Amino acid sequence: MTTQPLVGVIMGSQSDWDTMHHATDMLEQLEVPFEVRIVSAHRTPDLLFEYAGSARERGLRVIIAGAGGAAHLPGMAAAKTTLPVLGVPVQSRTLNGLDSLLSIVQMPAGVPVGTLAIGRAGAVNAALLAAAILAPEYPGIDAALVAYRQRQTETVLAHPDPREV
Ligand code: RP5
Secondary structure (H helix, E strand, O other): OOOOOOEEEEEOOHHHHHHHHHHHHHHHHOOOOEEEEEOOOOOOHHHHHHHHHHOOOOOOOEEEEEEOOOOOHHHHHHHOOOOOEEEEEOOOOOOOOHHHHHHHHOOOOOOOOEEOOOOHHHHHHHHHHHHHHHOOOOHHHHHHHHHHHHHHHHHHHHOOOOOOO
């Protein structure tokens, strides 16, 4: 298994880490090699262009981009690469993340961003989806993904009574 990062996890601000660490936690659990960076579309636009523009040649296969508010980071990253970009809407303080969701999901036809749910669920699922994209080519990731799903199923089946905690 390669140790070269295959997934680039980026976020617009340090304040997004509370949400986005759920993506990196899941990547670690599945043993998917990743890198993580703060890259802001409006505060560091040149860094964003350099990051997304060089992602493929640096060996990345998927980008997970989390942002909140006027969340243009995933869309701008997608504009600079043909790698799959998975967008995570961060739950904003003022509009609860609906602003983030609509900013990320409503990409005009031609430049897609695979948009996940708002907040923790979206961050976790972005990691799982990144693993699923890589799985056909990396048997170790495939096995980790199958095992994760199996554990999830077993946990539910082992506790059928919701009154028992
Ligand atoms: C966005 O603005 C970031 O993705 C973050 O979710 C939001 C607020 O950023 P901070 O003001 O907390 O740095 O760019």
